[in-house]
Amino acid sequence: MHKLQTEVLVIGGGATGTGVVWDAALRGFKTILVERRDLTHGTTGRFHGLLHSGGRYAVKDPHGAEECIRENQILRKTHAHCIEDTSGFFVVTPEDEGDDYPEKFVAGCNAVGIPCSEIPVAEALRREPLLNPRISRVFEVPDGSADGFLAAHATVNAARVAGAQIMTYHEVDELIVEERSGERHVVGARVHNVVTGEHIVIYADIIVNAAGAWSGKLAAMAGAEVVILPSKGTMVAMNHRLVNTVINRCKMPSDGDILVPSHTVCIIGTTSVTVPNPEPLRIEPWEVQKMLDEGEKIVPGFSKARVLRAWAGVRPLFQETYTGGGRDVTRKLALLDHSQREGIKGFLTITGGKWTTFRLMAEATVDTICEHLGTQRPCTTATTPVPGAEQGNYWVGHRLHDVEEQRLQGDLICECELVTRTMLENAVQRNPALTLDDLRRDVRLGKGPCQGGFCTYRAVGILNEMESAGNWNHDMLDESADTMQWNAAHLQSPAHNLTRDVTAGNGKGHSAESPTVFNPNLLLRDFLQERWKGVTPVLWGRQLKQERLDELIYLSLMNIDHLPDDELASPVTDFYNFDTTPGPFEPEPKKVG
């Protein structure tokens, strides 16, 4: 059995875990991160991409708001290329009138230092022509739109450069707890590579539980209790941007009151439903309907625009001895030192918070790690931009601009999202990828209107070709030196992927070890199933037309329901399978608290 020794072991490859591994590596700790699937597979890959100004929490949760604005200003520097500077409006729609919330909002913003200015409604309508003309007041705050996928890669890339080791597709089976002079110590974790089945023991001086909504389950392995309120939030993406500014309703935070422009789409969210388990998450028809109804109040006509897909994420809300509903739980970060709580040494849980505050959460965590390990090393993440930040903020047209400037029109694999062949190949070679869904997170493959209709079979063909040539890097453990040097910032840029980087492939291939996972038929089926999962809740109108065409391509033309390797499954196949039986339209359940 493979054994590894490290100082810090971080469990969970979402925003929080990637932040911790970055911070710890910068402070010179030997650090390993394990994630049971791809980076951002959990909540980080399913949020609506809002870089909070803090305005949303200004009235109800001043502490959370203060953290947001501080981190907002820091991330704009450290992760500039992962952020689009959209700005944000808080609008008073006719439904929001009649109380003094706007005054409280302004006072709240002022109290915690969120720049907030009221702008004339006419000015707001000039900038956002589709906005409800019946809004009575508009406040502008420094909200932004963030690419959580790219940010995780950029953060991890910075950590790698500082010496950290990142192990995706490694799942924790067990935490190793030892009794030392009457005290319980968590000294390591037994993990296995979900692709090859290989078992690895990682010994660490301290273990950080950054498993988000799954952190209760992980803590239980150490005998610790972490009560997470998994709060499901359903989001709906529209086919194109209806607004270019983040639009919030100026009222107490509630369902469906934020509309975020995110790359080529805009996302409305969310619901907030406490669920017993973080997965599987079922999207109820009332949730989709509610998002459209609420969207209508921000942009009249919203519900008639084309809906792209719907998905749900799960917030890892944490509050001690709390029994109420999800909206009332603080968004403040929660760092649980289990040595103080239960006397379990060497084990920390970091949870709560927001994507916007992931760096701060990491800072607090690694500060505590320093205390535990008896060393003083100052945090430098706030002043150390990750590689790529020098490119500045991205803008929605950047890919089209690259494709046009470099004349890459003939090289497009995913036409909707402008993914070129070399972008795909380099992502596969430089970034461990197991499924097409990983490539979706890396380069936005299949995220556009046709939802994989045309790019899926093309991408599978390319991967099959690369696999045959031994150019597919699916080794999740050994990272070659040039992978470390590689700039994740270029993952999504057609102009930075003009030539295929032949040096990056490890040339080993993988087919001998695990033939089933790299079966092209399986790749094809899993990705189509994954895309289908998000389309089924919104299967009407134009998206239904689209799916009819996709169905003709894959079912009629390619006969994909009868592939030769139909019984094969990858470690993530189960995740994509879901109950497609449409349920009856249940009304929204009454909320408690």
Place this chain on the structure above:
Amino acid sequence: MHTESWQSVGPSLDECIKCNICTSYCPVASVTDLFPGPKYAGPQSQRFRENGQPHSPDHSVDYCSGCRVCNEVCPTGVKIAEINARARAHMAAEEGIPLRNRLLGRNELLGKVGSIAPPLANFGLHNQLSRVLADKVFGIAQDSKLPRWPKGGTFGKWVKKTQDQRLKSDKKVVYYHGCGTMYYEPFIGQATVAVLEHNGYEVIVPPQNCCGLPLLSNGEFDEAEKYHDNNVNKLVGYARDGFDIIGTTPSCTLTLKEEAPELLDKHDADSTDLKMAVWDIFEWIRERWEEGDFRTDFRPINMILPYHAPCQYRAHRVGKPALEILQLIPELDVRESCARCCGSAGTYGYKKEKHLIAMAVGKELFDFVAVQGPGVTMTASDTETCRWQIELGTGLPSRHPIEIVAAAYGLYNLESRQLTN
């Protein structure tokens, strides 16, 4: 720049299901790599173009000729050509408009200036040196076919001169002749008046100006809006009084009917009343014929006539009424081209960097004409720039179908392009 609204063309990108039928039909994309195709330039790129960006992300959309074949074949109703026209206007607003495109956008002004002294203007424009200079300095393709100013003066002048001879009747129509007929081809207007009067209609020729299409095609939306507003002011009264307003250039009538209101977001009552009253002449004639109110006392015309229904005509979505009417003429062997586009697409073919593309697009049509046999002496098409392009590509004269109909009535000489009386 005009802002987005639900009524504007942008949201129609939601209809696109990426089938690429438009790409496979696009006459431009099939002859050059410089244009990546309608789906790419239209609904696909539109998701990457938003207000408040640092700059327009793309420029290949400039190679869209605006022929609207994409709209014609789109199974889901994306307003592709209009999305492209708007993108060009955004670019024009940002980067400025070259003098050449400003000139091409103002054919009405050029027509007016040249009409002051036609022989001088013709000499000035059509000598070899001028064409070389126009090519080198302005980028107006040297080999493209520019119109000539007629010796006899403008159509307006003829109407005024012959006003006592014009038929007075209870049955009246309003004629929107457009700039081509006004300044370069007054004989088209004369043939039209002759045909309408032969059918007992009094023809009202009201003051009017350019429809604004050349400006729209070249991205000068603000200027085009002024033209459109002027036309609405001058013509809406006739529309309200119940007159049909008929035009002989399908691209002009399409602009009044659809393009100007859509591209300029003109959905007010006046624009709408006007567009509801506008007809292409053969669309209108076909209605009369179906009602039994159109004379078919045609003399036989014994010839083979290759006919091309312009792409801008097909964009009216009224079928091919000119073809139906021409087929009523005894012994006339009308052969429909079925070509996608002549290539000219308004002012596109006049641009130096696009002229060869335009000729390559037109090849489908020119080859069609060539295989109809050596006996072919002329072709027919409804739009002037198409006719000029077909003449350039085939070496044969080209006529408007209304000229053919006038000739079949015995009112018009197809060779000399003059009324016979």
